[in-house]
Amino acid sequence: MRSQGQAAWEVLLPAAAAPARRRGRALQEALREAVRSGRLAAGTRMPSTRALAGDLGVSRGLVTEAYEQLTAEGYLRSDRGAGTWVGDAARSRHGGTHARWAGASAPEVRVDFRPGTPDLSLFPRSAWSAAQRAVLARLPHPALGYPDPRGLPELRQALAAMLTRRRGVVADPERLVVCSGVAQASTLLGFVLRARGLAAVGIEDPGSPEHGRLFASTGLDTVWLPLDEEGLRPEPLAASGVRAVVVTPSHQFPSGISWSAERRAALLDWARAVDGYVLEDDYDGDFRYDRAPVGALQGLDPERVVYAGSVSKSLAPGLRLGWTLVPEALLAEVVERKRTMDLGNPVLDQAVLAEFVTRGAYDRQLRHCQRAYRERRDALLSALAEHLPGTVVSGIAAGLHVIARVPGHYGPPERFLARAAEAGVALRPLEEYGTARPGDGEVRLVIGYAHLAPTVVSDGIRRVAEAVGRE
Structure with missing residues (x-):
């Protein structure tokens, strides 16, 4: 059984430095991503809420709320009187679905850009x-x-x-x-x-x-x-x-x-x-x-x-x-x-x-989601501009997804999608949503972003760029 170590809180330090109004959400997102990525492995014992709050320099209430939220979502488990631990099912749940183009032997999905899912952690419990x-x-x-x-x-x-x-x-x-x-x-x-x-x-x-x-x-x-x-x-x-x-x-x-x-x-x-x-x-x-x-x-x-x-x-x-x-x-x-x-x-x-x-709680929930999703959309646009320059993006003014038209020099669609899947990134091409099959060699993607933290969005696009850039 693993004991707690410096990794249990060092990965959370950037979140602790976030502006006060975003600190709680940033802490939850950072902890969630640390479990997803394996930086906090299954079976790792987490510090007590008091100890972690002291190490991060935040209120104990923020840490308690983060632990409770991630326990409810299955990322953590809490045994009465025995502390809080990283759950066993967290990585398998998020990596169990594969891209259509990946094939049976493809690696687990690390970042899933397929559209249609909101961020369920934003549910106002x-x-x-x-x-x-x-x-x-x-x-x-x-x-x-x-x-x-x-x-x-x-x-x-x-x-x-x-x-x-x-x-x-x-x-x-x-x-x-x-x-x-x-x-x-x-x-x-x-x-x-x-x-x-x-x-x-x-x-x-x-x-x-x-x-x-x-x-x-x-x-x-x-x-x-x-x-x-x-x-x-x-x-x-x-x-x-x-x-x-x-x-x-x-x-x-x-x-x-x-x-x-x-x-x-x-x-x-x-x-x-x-x-x-x-x-x-x-x-x-x-x-x-x-x-x-x-x-x-x-x-x-x-x-x-x-x-x-x-x-x-x-x-x-x-x-x-x-x-x-x-x-x-x-x-x-x-x-x-x-x-x-x-x-x-x-x-x-x-x-x-x-x-x-x-x-009035529904209106407040919509405002909360709108702020979060706008931030994630902006992270996606920045990541595309940085890592896949020349990509033309449309449909950005509303909704929970965008259309990205990636230039042909990044490779034909089949190769692009296969390489992305090998890198653990699930993507959905526009051609799956209709009958048109453009022959211009460009990759057209429907990229969902609402369910992903901004850091995950940026990491996913970086992974794609590195994968499709290989010859």
């Missing part, structure tokens, strides 16, 4: 726990019965007010359905459209393949519809024959573009002309860094746009809480499908989210 206590203290017994399949009235009212204020939607609580994220919202709509006789739904190209899989589960085919720099191209849409499309107009996934006003208007004109519907997936509508938020498409025509969102990026995907605003013509069918599917979402979870939103 204390505020969420306070909301839970408040709800359990006052929730009447009858509220624990079978819920309205649309969701608890207090949650629908809270969400409607928040979405009106933050996203510019037309949000009638009576037409808001609480569901298990955007995935269930898509499935509910798919079943309803299939029952109405539709055979296919259009998806953006490039776009999320997950949309196609979700609608396929309801019996609908999918048709890829090409984009340009302004949004969905009207001519292929008109020629496709579909009467329903899924779009991400505020911050298109994965290209990062914001649809132009002309394309938004053209899409709604098309929907009215074919008596069709648009599903707006507002997957990261709350994360804007360098520009004012772009309002949701639904606000322009709530009778043709089905709006869907969730707390998966702002809180945690594991909560399985989301919402959809449904046009009046589809509402009864969507609610009935929701009722027969699962009888509604868990009451306690809904009540806690309602409390969390109404007391």
Whole structure:
């Protein structure tokens, strides 16, 4: 069994020198990365909170909070009366997934740039726990019965007010359905459209393949519809024959573009002309860094746009809480499908989210995440400029990922991705998100950064640069 040593605190000294308002988070990030990288090996006994605080020159409370947070995440383990130790599962959990291009014998993933995951360590455990206590203290017994399949009235009212204020939607609580994220919202709509006789739904190209899989589960085919720099191209849409499309107009996934006003208007004109519907997936509508938020498409025509969102990026995907605003013509069918599917979402979870939103904790969480993610985005841009000069980056003003177009002289895409995987860096090429296969020799990457500390972001790009520079 390893004993504590100088390494247990020397790796944390830079974090201890961070500005006071960031010191706690910096300490947690540094400790987390030390465990991930193996600098603090599994089985290492950590100093007591009092001893480590004295060595670092910080308050004992900061160290206690860091230990508690990382113990909850599995990086550390605490045995009552026996101290705190580095957990056995930390490195295997973070290195267990391999890049698609890596092959069976590739080394473990040290830095995973694949998009789609927020930083789960930012989940507001204390505020969420306070909301839970408040709800359990006052929730009447009858509220624990079978819920309205649309969701608890207090949650629908809270969400409607928040979405009106933050996203510019037309949000009638009576037409808001609480569901298990955007995935269930898509499935509910798919079943309803299939029952109405539709055979296919259009998806953006490039776009999320997950949309196609979700609608396929309801019996609908999918048709890829090409984009340009302004949004969905009207001519292929008109020629496709579909009467329903899924779009991400505020911050298109994965290209990062914001649809132009002309394309938004053209899409709604098309929907009215074919008596069709648009599903707006507002997957990261709350994360804007360098520009004012772009309002949701639904606000322009709530009778043709089905709006869907969730707390998966702002809180945690594991909560399985989301919402959809449904046009009046589809509402009864969507609610009935929701009722027969699962009888509604868990009451306690809904009540806690309602409390969390109404007391202002959700807005505070969004501000906290926004600051953290902006810092990580800036670290990514700096690292790309330093280590892979000539890389053109787009989609940086919003969201949790960027598109990076790496010049061809760094190698053809297959070699680039293979070398990065050998260096322990997981990357996802843009070509996995659509049908286009550019032949210009440049590597186009969709780089997710929200779940990585700034130091990890910089280290990952450095690893890639060193790997692809080898001949």
